[in-house]
Amino acid sequence: MKKMLANPAFWRGVVSIAVFLILWEIGSRSKQWMAPEFFTPFKGFLGAMGFKKDYLPWVGAVPAPSAVLGSWAAVFVDASYWQSWTMSFFRVMSGFIAAMIIGIPFGLSLAMSRVAHGIGFPVFEVLRPIPPLAWVPASIIFWPTQESAIAFITFLGAFYTIVINVLGGARSIDVRYFQAAQSMGASRTDIFRRVVLPGTLPSIVVGSAVGMGITWEVVVAAEMISGGGSQIGGTRGGGLGFFIWLSYVGGSYEQIVVGMISIGIAGFVSSELLRWLGRYATPWLKAR
Amino acid sequence: MDQRGHILIEDVVKVYDPLGAAVMAVDHCSLEIEPGEICMIVGPSGCGKTTLLNAIAGFHEITSGRIVMDGEVLCSTERPKATPGPDRIVVFQNGALFPWKTNLQNVVFGPVMQGKLARREAIDKGRAMLADAGLSGVEHDYPGEVSSGMRRRVEIVRALMNDPKALLLDEPYRALDSLTKSVMHEALLEIYYKNKVTIFFITHDLEEAIFLGHRVAIMTTRPCKPKKILNVDIPHPRDYGVLTSKRFRELIEETNDAVHEEALKAFQAGEKEG
């Protein structure tokens, strides 16, 4: 801890975050700071470049950090806020674990068998460019409950990343490890358990960290879309995405920002948790 | 041309992490290298010889001492880090030819960057030097397309294009098989006979050292310091016939014990390759 405080780099970072917050505060308070009128002298130039008058952001409409803090203090004691947290967390975890349970074996089988790879990979690659959110309507039609529909989308989001990372990881295992195992008389299962699995683990960890980020994106989007699209009322159990949407619809802009930052924190926490678990599972990477 | 490339290493000490673990890599090392000499540095892995090379090149700081080249102070206790420059060019262990430039583009990089030659002239000179080294066919290939032996030779040509005072070679042939290595040795000597640069060559291979060098400095295991300096009195020009000569075998006998002793110490200390 002392090392961190003594490190000049740390303080530079603090300075920049402070500057960012100050600029934000000023920008929000002065509604005229960047209003459309500000750009009147430049209209000709911007128009020639294809920008219409209303193209540039109006920072004045964004709530100031001080207002956000106040709003957050109010929401902190509200039970439904924390319920949104748990709802979102639960969805992220279930979708993510499902993606790992199905994705890791799928990826490994593609990596181990040339035939499986030839059959499965092209279909996988064709489906992959379709963004998970494009599956929302299909998912809502197919799955009986809204919860399972959201879970499916979440699953899709993480699934692609995990499979790609597993494939990449398995491919990059040095062929000499296989040869060493074979020359020591290992059977195919042995090789799988003791060479392929541990060798792929670092990539699985990386894939999980990235997949976790994507999962949060998808959960938030799904919550917003299905929550905002349907007529479900009440503030309970919608998750943080739904929380943001409600705040927008209810006109409480400060709460929007509160929700955004909350999700950012939640996402960061879950990624760190995963990275920590990963370090625990791959101790050999430490000694370099 | 003859008085260029005199390197004086005076009482150099290098300590890593002085306020923490305080690992001494180089311990009051002194060595004088004559202009145009091939000086071989032999020692076990991790003993600190690369640190010495890095200090001369200007990649690392020294803790105390002095390194002087041709009367000019490269680094000292007051100014512990030398500035890397084209008067002493490094040839790296795993090769550092830029993969995104062709061999010819690599070779003309130095003179063009320094503005010493116009591009046209640099290309002409580069092609001539490559031809001299027997590498005419691969001018427009990328380094990734040719063999590692060829890559080493191109890298040496790239260095020589800048008319350096000294070449600093950091175990350049370590990754090559021994058949390619012996061909490389002869190629290096050929190049040396045409351009009498000072060569500061680090290796762990005693035979390589005695075959190539005028002098061989055997270093102790970490912290490194010259343990024994051997004058190789086999006359230049040499060819691979030297390897089986009586004098060669005698020289190996003289020095083998010293090298082996240090190697054993390093092994027991569990040294990792630096």
Next chain:
Amino acid sequence: MEALPGAPQAGETSRLGLTMFRVALWLKSPRPYLMLIGFALFLGFWYLAVEVWKLPRFREMPGLTSVVREWLSPSPTYGLSIYSAEYYQHIAMSVWRVAQAFFLATALGVPVGLLLGWSRRFKEYVFPVFETLRPIPILAWVPLAIVMFIATESAVVYLAFLSSFFATALNTMLGVQSIDESYVRAANCLGASRWQVFRHVVVPGALPFIFTGLQISIGVSWFSLVAAEMVSGQYGLGYIIWTSYVMVRYPTIVIGMVTLGLVGYTTSAMVRIAGDYLMEWRVRELALAER
């Protein structure tokens, strides 16, 4: 490096020659046929589950034949097929938005990433803010973007831009950091100035990573765009998918999805091809090392 029979010799190949050689190799392997089997299994299952066996839950889904019929019909029931102008309008709208977002993100993201990797000072000042904003899911920005931008068009492009920007900048930074120190040292030895090292070593050296980042960036851009279009848009493929659902035009949903996949893949491939073109040295290196 053993040469395969019929392989082009080093130094003699043209780019076209290399590509033709690889295609020929591919056709001779079992791979294309396995691929066909995979697709047949997938499409077959879809057809059977929905239209023949009428499995529970699957019953409600649009079937393969209805989708194909609609997509290829000159006068489609729901107005969208390869013959209708509207179809291409929507595609063009989405592609135009992604293009704006992608190019803006690249123009900003690559320089920022290069600086983050190359200059320690810059990184110390900028990275903390960068890393604080990055974990916020792009879609959490939707309401704020709608509030900030007076026109929804710019809000949608902004969202796609944001995700692209973070991916590009981060990957570029990693690219610079991953450059082997020896290259920089060699350039210093050879007398290059700091700027020359940056231009001749750092930028080309980071290029492979940058292009990986760009491929991720365009994928992420599509991801955000679709979400933004579904929530607040008036044209575009995301809009079609959502509206078709709301208006119970199920086959069109699938048409939208498939089109998205095709277009997304094509744009990704274009980025990859641009990368291959700029990094000829890498393509050759990889091709000749193919086992």
